[in-house]
Amino acid sequence: SSDPGRLFLPTIMDPVYGYQVTNVEASMSSPSSLLHFTRRMIEIRKQNPAFGLGSYTELQSSNPAVIAFLREYEDDLVLCVHNFSRFAQPTELDLRRFTGRHPVELFGGVRFPAAGELPYLLTLAGHGFYWFRLRRDAA
16 A cells, blocks of 8 residues: 655656756756756846747748747847757748847857848757847947
8 A cells, every 4th residue: 555645756866867966066066057057047037028028929930940939028129049859950030120130149148140131040959049139239
C-alpha cells in the first residue's frame, strides 16, 4: 500500500542532473546557468513595458519555421523573432514600416543595421530567438 503522507518524488541521483550538480549554489556560481538566464529574462521584461502591456502584431516571415511578432506600447517597440526548428533557419521580414530604426538586441545591447525598404534578413540558430527594441536614434 502507498503512504498517503508521501507527497514528494525521490531525490534525483543522476550524475548530470542530480542534486550534487544541479542546485541553487552551483547555479549561483555559474553565469551560464538557467537561473541566471531566467533572472535576465525577467529583468528585460520589466525594462520593456511592451511585453506586458503592448499590442501584439504578427509579422509575415518568409520561413514557416520562424515566427516574428511586434509588441508595441507607446514608443516602446519590441520585435521578437523565434526559430521553432532545431536547425539554423534564415528568414526575411518586411520592416519597411520601421525604416531608419535600428534593432537593438535586448540581451547584449548589440545594434543591428537599420531597417529599410528591402526585406530584413536574419539567421537564427536552432531554437534560437532575438528580442529587439526598435530604436529611432542613430547611436
